Amino acid sequence: MPAYTVREWDKLSYGDGEGQIPAHHADRLAALAARSVFAGRGGDGVLEHGRHALRARGVVGILAAGDASLEILPKIDVAPGETPNHQNAVIRKRLVHMLAVALDLKIDLGVITDLAWQRETLLEILIRIFCDKLTTALRKGMPRRYLEREEDLPTLRGQLDITRQFTRHAVNSSRLACRFDLLSEDIALNRLMKAAVVRLLRVSRRSTNQQRLRELAFIYADIADVPPSALRCDEVVIDRTNRSWQELFAMARLFLQNRYQTTTGGAGQGTAMLFEMNALFEEYVGRLVVRALAGTGLAVSLQGGRLFCLSAQDSGGALFQTRPDILIRQRGRVVHVIDTKWKRISARIDDPKQGVTQADVYQMMAYAQLYGAPRLTLLYPHHLGLGAEDAVHACHRITGHATILETASIDVGSSADILTRFRSLLIGEASEGLMHV
Structure with missing residues (x-):
């Protein structure tokens, strides 16, 4: 398959x-992208299907249609x-790191060779990691749970269901309406694992991933197939x-239904696993802020607050609810x-x-x-044009208020000392005074 x-x-001409x-591959991939939930009304929220090139937008991942795939x-x-x-290998590694943080996964990126990072797509790398983890877990045994069963048996097992016995078997005493618990592997968790294996x-x-997935599918042969x-x-x-x-x-x-991703199936339609970078970056930063401020006495809320901008005088209702990405509280105060x-x-x-927009400032x-916080931060991904290190780049006082609005960046291209860098950004010497206002 051409990849x-x-x-x-960027554009791909x-x-x-x-x-x-080739144009025929581009047409199929663009048609698949247009069916994504991220496509928007114009259908170009994932890929712009231009006259001379495909242009990727703010969604990353894998599209596969026909005999071709596109990695964004x-x-x-x-x-x-x-x-x-080599550059793409580094980016794949950073993206997997972001996914691991956002989904609270423990992934040892070092077990995958540099050559594999260069040759394999993001999807194949994630499949490889999944197979490794699932194989290791299954060596310790497949999860089992007691499930309540109701069966009509010739001998009593468990408890007799008196109501069912005298309604269904009133004239047939050879069958007993039994109710009992059965230790079973055919549970919701294993059905989910099997569905993921079958889909992948x-x-x-x-070929190596396919072989391992076939071996895993054999292990799950007795688990029910659920679309x-x-x-x-x-139920998990x-x-x-x-x-x-x-x-x-x-x-x-x-792989199946995560909120970052959409999947389109059907004969000849293709498949897609896509991540909206705005949502992924928000979750990534939020998780790291929680870890960085652990033990500092500061409480972190993600997508909290939810205060309304307006109160309707006639109906008493509220309008325009806010959902700040991250709220940091000290002794209950934001x-x-x-x-x-x-x-x-x-x-x-x-x-x-x-390049900060007026809408962002508003x-x-x-x-x-609404929240009365003395410090506000617009946080962006760092890039080399901003200097060697991530930092607070500008501080502005909101007119007529003591509140500080700052722009800052964090380097997602480097996982080294990431928690230390976040902690320094949030409670460094420049902001300690604000934290105690």
Whole structure:
């Protein structure tokens, strides 16, 4: 299968040469992208289907249609001078790191060789990680639970269901209406795992992944086949007896129905696994802020607050609810509001406003009014044009208020000391005074 790669907001021109995509492949992939929930009303929220090129937008992941696939990678700065394959490998690793943080997964990125990061697509790498984790977990045994069963048997097992006995078998005393608990492997968690294995077996193109998935499918042969649309994730029980399956549960949902991703099926239609970078960046930052501020006395709320901008005088209702990405509280009071934005801002020397939109500023001013926080932060991904290190780039005082609005960036291209860097950004010397206002 021909595999093509493009980075977020870049173009992939039509043609048969190196770094190009044949027009017939582009047409199929663009048609698949247009059916995604991220496509928007115009159908180009994932890919712009231009006259001369495909242009990726703010959604990353994998599209596969017909005999071709397209990998869309996020626009993350990497070391200049490296080959495109090496740069793409670094970006894949950073994206998997972001997914691991957002989904609370423990993934050892070092077990995958540099060559594999370069040769395999994001989807194949995620499948490989899933197979590794699932194989390791199954060596310790498949999860089982007691399920309540009702059967009509010749001898009593468990308890007699008197009501059913005297309504169904009133004239047939040879059958007993039994109710009993059966220790079974055919439970919601295993059905979810089997559905993920079956689905991945259809979309994987790497022979090694296909072989491992076939072996896993054989292990799950006695588990009921349930289509993804009929799976009941709410019936999955994760407790102390199967806590080690929490990560696999999250990964299976990622492949089947995770909120970041959409899947389109059907004969000849193709498949897609897509992630909206705005949502992924927000979740990634939120999880890291929670970890960075643990033990500091500061409480973190993600998508909290939910205060309304307006109160209707005639009906007494409320209008225009707010949902700040991150609220940081100290002794119950909101002291810091953070809103994440997955877009590249300019250095102040190039643009005093740094490309911050008026709508973003108005939004933060509304947060200042409603939540009374002395510090507001618009947080962006860092890039080399902003300097060597992530930092607070500008601080502004809102007119007529003591509230500070700042723009800052965090380097998602480097996982080294990420919690230390977040902690410094949030409660460094420059902000300690605000935290105690």
